[in-house]
Amino acid sequence: MNQLPKREYIEFKNYLHNDLGITRDIIKKWVDEAIEKTVIKYIRNSEELKKEIDACARNTTRNEVRTILNKLVLKEEILGIITKEIGAGALRDMLIDKIRGMEMHVHF
DSSP, X not given: OOOOOHHHHHHHHHIIIIISOOOXXXXXXXXXXXXXXXXXXXXXXXXXXXXXXXXXXXXXXHHHHHHHHHHHHHHHHHHHHHHHHHHTTHHHHHHHHHHHHHHHHOOO
16 A cells, blocks of 8 residues: 655545544544444354355365376376286286295195
């Protein structure tokens, strides 16, 4: 907010007080009344405000879930690539050894 130069401010203040009879208390009262009216307006519109807040929260939650799912999908894709690359060799051999070890403990 731009401020008036000191001289203009004093002239304006004197005009309000001397010519119009507006005191600090009157201005304070007007500000309090304006705040009260604004608060009442927002309370009356609280249902509308709640709906806006809920919609915003739902959108935020959706976006967060999407981000998490995208990360999980990416992780699964990376694991799939790694498994595929290793699977032809070492992983397959490890699994075969594991299965053979399990067969030794199973008695039919």
